[in-house]
Amino acid sequence: MSDEEHASAPHWSETWRGVEGQVPAGPAGYGAMIDTLRTFLDDVAAASPDEAIVAALTQDMAGWSSKLRPLAVPEAERIFAHRRDLPGRGQTMSPQLFIDEASAESVRGHVTFGDYYLGGNGAVHGGAIPLLFDEILGRLSNAGTQKRSRTAFLHVDFRSITPIGKRLQIRGWFEYEEGRKRLLKADLRDGDTLCAEAEGLFVELRPGQP
Numbered sequence: 328m329s330d331e332e333h334a335s336a337p338h339w340s341e342t343w344r345g346v347e348g349q350v351p352a353g354p355a356g357y358g359a360m361i362d363t364l365r366t367f368l369d370d371v372a373a374a375s376p377d378e379a380i381v382a383a384l385t386q387d388m389a390g391w392s393s394k395l396r397p398l399a400v401p402e403a404e405r406i407f408a409h410r411r412d413l414p415g416r417g418q419t420m421s422p423q424l425f426i427d428e429a430s431a432e433s434v435r436g437h438v439t440f441g442d443y444y445l446g447g448n449g450a451v452h453g454g455a456i457p458l459l460f461d462e463i464l465g466r467l468s469n470a471g472t473q474k475r476s477r478t479a480f481l482h483v484d485f486r487s488i489t490p491i492g493k494r495l496q497i498r499g500w501f502e503y504e505e506g507r508k509r510l511l512k513a514d515l516r517d518g519d520t521l522c523a524e525a526e527g528l529f530v531e532l533r534p535g536q537p
């Protein structure tokens with residue numbers, strides 16, 4: 328990185344905590360709303376409601392959709408998934424990632440997959456785990472640089488089942504950088520048990536690449 332690029336690059340911590348002193352986008356209470364939505368999705372997944380509850384819930388949800396739809400804004404103005412100051416970035420697509428320790432080269436955190444992410448027999452769905460790895464490695468790859476990268480490949484090995492409802496430990500780290508290529512690795516553990524590990528190639532975008 329040249330001196331000029333270094334001076335204008337964001338600090339790596341902004342990726343995990345947002346910009347210190349900057350008022351985050353969105354109204355007060357946005358994070359609490361997203362947390363409530365996460366709990367709601369877990370409750371929907373776990374419940375066996377009767378016909379009356381299903382009808383009432385459908386009506387309530389449709390009511391909220393019709394209130395939200397006119398409030399849609401272009402991507403750059405959206406709050407969902409843009410709140411780097413919140414664990415999970417204020418989104419519900421991937422499980423809420425709590426960062427315990429981070430640097431420019433590595434990150435360590437914890438995560439609990441709720442009932443919403445159940446695949447079967449108490450195990451997390453095999454598609455939700457790569458989502459989490461892409462989240463942590465994609466953010467680490469782009470930490471402290473304006474030269475954004477995108478995932479070119481993400482290889483995941485499932486070593487043992489990943490349990491629902493347990494606090495798990497996740498780590499991500501840089502293996503090496505070579506030109507525009509950044510190779511990163513991650514693992515997900517339940518105590519001493521290795522649940523899954525990943526290797527991702529992130530390729531730095533050229534100017535004009537979306």
Ligand SMILES: CCCCCCCCCCCCCCCC(=O)SCCNC(=O)CCNC(=O)[C@H](O)C(C)(C)COP(=O)(O)OP(=O)(O)OC[C@H]1O[C@@H](n2cnc3c(N)ncnc32)[C@H](O)[C@@H]1OP(=O)(O)O
Pocket residue numbers: 461462463465466469475476477478479480506507508528530531532533536537
């Ligand atoms: C805009 C920023 C987003 C982040 C915002 C942050 C927001 C807050 C955080 C969000 C956290 C979630 C982060 C999610 C991150 C995603 O998930 S991004 C979405 C998923 N990924 C995509 O959609 C990418 C789609 N693919 C592409 O756009 C293009 O293929 C790529 C990856 C940009 C590469 O294309 P290219 O620039 O034309 O690269 P190319 O010159 O062909 O190759 C460069 C080098 O890489 C190698 N390479 C390329 N692809 C491969 C491959 N698949 N296998 C092996 N080698 C490969 C080439 O062989 C070449 O190697 P060398 O010859 O230099 O040794």
